[in-house]
Amino acid sequence: MPTTNMTPTTRSAHTTAGAPPTHTALAAAAGRAAELAAESATAADSGNRLSPAVAEALVDAGFARHLVGERWGGSAARRGAVQDLAQALATVGAGCMSAAWCGGVLAAVGRMCSHLPEEGQHELWGDGPDVPxxxxxxxxxxxxxxxxxxxxxxxxxxxxxxxxxxxxxxxxxxxxxxxxxxxxxxxxxxxxxxxxxxxxxxxxxxxxxxxxxxxxxxxxxxxxxxxxxVLMGEPDAAAPRLHRVPLKLINGLFFVAPGIGAVEGALHAWTEWTAKRVEVNGVRTSSRPGVRLTLARAAASVGAARLLVERAAAEADEAEVTHALTLSTTRDYSTAVDLLLDAVNGLLRMSGARGQARSSPIQRVWRDVHCMAGHAALQPDVNADAWARHALGEE
The missing domain is CATH 2.40.110.10 (Butyryl-CoA Dehydrogenase, subunit A, domain 2)
Incomplete structure (x- = not known):
């Protein structure tokens, strides 16, 4: 499966015009972890855990240090850190969504633990920020x-x-x-x-x-x-921006970005496989209108989901943080999940029995994305209701 290229976007009016590209090394370093994760994705799925080598590769790539403060050697204060994280999670997710999920957890828990008293932070990161x-x-x-x-x-x-x-x-x-x-x-x-x-x-x-x-x-x-x-953000003005923003502004990204990579990887694998498939009557599977429609819809859906998450990441990095922005971001994370579900449901439906085999990456991604969709941070009714009440002036 391919890696993805989640290029930062500044479409939103909330975002600073001409915001610079990402400045951390995580997205580039994630490639090696992605290769190892993809090679052992089937083993991780059957063994119910990552291999020690993949877990170590995620730390080596910089996921654990990424949202830790610079005083301990982390990247939280660098511009573009959230955009870089989104790209890196999608890169790993293209081969193994579980590995990308764990990469997101490494970053998320590092950010949360940055709210410890200084003595606690020193105990965790006094010898360096690469702590799983x-x-x-x-x-x-x-x-x-x-x-x-x-x-x-x-x-x-x-x-x-x-x-x-x-x-x-x-x-x-x-x-x-x-x-x-x-x-x-x-x-x-x-x-x-x-x-x-x-x-x-x-x-x-x-x-x-x-x-x-x-x-x-x-x-x-x-x-x-x-x-x-953590929920409201660190009040200390000297703290990095990403420790001061509300948790909900970035919380969904840790889980949705791996799903974007996973569905893009599944789409790539499905397209290559479908191009070679032949029906029992000798007709090429790719000639069926329903198959072509599924391909187009899945590509559009995952592309739209990626754009929503790219925008959210850019705004988390650069935009003025307001209550309205936090609500619209959580709304968009849930919407991105719906788009990913639409895409992967279509791919599995048009894969037949062979796509449901244990060896098929399509069914694994289908299972993984549905489980991601159940995360508490991504519930559509809760996030839509919170945004709608604000938009309707009911708060």
Missing amino acids: LAGSLAPSGVVREVPGGWRLSGTWDFASGVDHAHWTMVGGMVRGADDAPALRHFVLPSRAYTVLDTWHNVGLRGTGSNSLLVDDVFVPTHRSFAHHT
Whole structure:
């Protein structure tokens, strides 16, 4: 499958005219990781996790450091960082969406952990920013406040890449202002938890999104931060822009961009295969009007999805951040997902029984994209409703 070229776009009026191209090395470095990921995509799918070599290649490419602050050697402060990330995720996703998903998690958790107190950041990145991280965002387990920090016990699910992580971030509910429950995040070294073999999913199997078991582990204050600081953005004006923007402005990109690469790769593979196919009656499959229509629609749909995500990435890098922009961006992420679903559904339908074989990349991408579409950040009704209420003046 080919790599993709998600060229930055500045179509939106929100975006600074003449914004420079990406300035980080991630998109170029992602090529090697993409090759390894594509070679072992089938093994990752059947084995329910990435190989150590692919996991290491993602870190070597720079996904883990990408949204970490420059003080620790990361790229978060460089212009074009989000556009570069989108391109890199699509490049890896063209061969293995699970690998690209894990690359996105490396970057996303690195950005979130940048909200730790300085002592906590130093503990993670004092020896360098290329630290493999995993995360389980949803609150779970039992969190008990004690002098100097908290004690955690319980099970946290869906920690993509946890088998290869050195640290994993988990969420738990604590008492916030006025004793109201508040979500807080805690960062644990790999020695503090046990990884459970729980990830047996229909798609995105290679992400290895297993559970972790924590048994009365102490987490000091410097390895914890409140969720609202990430959700609303870091208020410190000296922090990099990408640590100050609202989480929802970029959250969907970590998951949609891998899907764009995956569907483009599937489209390429399907087109090459279909050009050679012959029906049982001897007629070339490509001569069927329905097949040609499927090809055209799939290409247009994935192209439109790519344009939406490119624009969102450019705006995250350069645009004035407003509430309206955040709402329209989340709306567009969900719309891009719908377009990808339309494309991959058409490809599988016109692939027949051979396209459903375990050896077919079409069925793997079909499964992966449908699982991506179920992510909480990409739900169409929630994101559409939030934008529509704002547009209608109902907020």
